[in-house]
Amino acid sequence: MALRSKAIITCAVTGAIHTPSMSPHLPVTADEIATAAIDAAKAGAAILHLHARDPSDGRPSQDPELFRPFLSAIKAATNAVINITTGGSPHMSVEERMRPATTFKPELASLNMGSMNFGLFPMLNRFKEFKHPWERENLEKSRDLVFKNTFQDIENILKLGKANGTRFEFECYDISHLNNLKHFLDRGLVQAPLFVQSVFGILGGIGSDPEDLMHMHRTATRLFGDRFCWSILGAGRGQIPLATMGAAMGANVRVGLEDSLWIGPGRLAASSAEQVARIRVILEALNIDVATPDEAREILQLKG
Ligand SMILES: C[C@H](N)CC(=O)CC(=O)O
Numbered sequence: 001m002a003l004r005s006k007a008i009i010t011c012a013v014t015g016a017i018h019t020p021s022m023s024p025h026l027p028v029t030a031d032e033i034a035t036a037a038i039d040a041a042k043a044g045a046a047i048l049h050l051h052a053r054d055p056s057d058g059r060p061s062q063d064p065e066l067f068r069p070f071l072s073a074i075k076a077a078t079n080a081v082i083n084i085t086t087g088g089s090p091h092m093s094v095e096e097r098m099r100p101a102t103t104f105k106p107e108l109a110s111l112n113m114g115s116m117n118f119g120l121f122p123m124l125n126r127f128k129e130f131k132h133p134w135e136r137e138n139l140e141k142s143r144d145l146v147f148k149n150t151f152q153d154i155e156n157i158l159k160l161g162k163a164n165g166t167r168f169e170f171e172c173y174d175i176s177h178l179n180n181l182k183h184f185l186d187r188g189l190v191q192a193p194l195f196v197q198s199v200f201g202i203l204g205g206i207g208s209d210p211e212d213l214m215h216m217h218r219t220a221t222r223l224f225g226d227r228f229c230w231s232i233l234g235a236g237r238g239q240i241p242l243a244t245m246g247a248a249m250g251a252n253v254r255v256g257l258e259d260s261l262w263i264g265p266g267r268l269a270a271s272s273a274e275q276v277a278r279i280r281v282i283l284e285a286l287n288i289d290v291a292t293p294d295e296a297r298e299i300l301q302l303k304g
């Protein structure tokens, strides 16, 4: 793993997993997403990972016209790195998922490194009341849902990136995803430094035990040596503890309401910025400086 000079904080402000009835703080409209992202950048996030939602009912959407207003507001207020999702929602087609990255040619986009079961239904044990029927439907449907990311899908998104100068946040939800990334590295379809976002705690992927983190780290180091920039994404209550453990080992970190709605046991986070502030305090307590957006660009060799 490339020795990390400074820690890059990525913030994912809304996503497509959580639904509006789960938290009043989940941004839905373009204004809410812009405000959440700008506040997260002010709190110390160098990279903003962005999804869009239909303002009428909060349903995840990859419609570029829903991205456009908050992208321009964010760019006007910060020089944070814009990272546009190509994962969208696991219920969407890959073509649908690729639309905003195709339209906006961002310097960074997410890329999910393998197909997998994507179990969201356990959240039905925690959340009972939903304003919109699609919220419960999506969770129920995840019992029989495959998040499709075939080798051809990945290759198509890599080609899109190459054409647009877009580099990737490689979402690795399991050890096999690291091997898939190595396959594309060996074929010269991806270039170092590889921004490896290890995703822990999604049902269908690797768990969120410290042993899982160590296993990911060992395997990534064996496969990529010092050609990767490691980052930790813990879903749900594992968010801050796993990010803390990873940071102590030299990793970068990802927080935000896309990945966890919580700031403490039973306490909803009031904003993604609150989670950024929390992990920043921890990083600085570990004597780790937080990277600015331009330092993140340099570390990840982004087009700027
Ligand atoms: C677990 C995260 N939702 C992973 C993610 O952010 C995927 C994407 O947007 O491409």
Ligand SMILES: [Zn+2]
Residues within 6 Å of the ligand: 012, 015, 016, 049, 051, 085, 087, 088, 110, 258
């Ligand atoms: Zn995402």
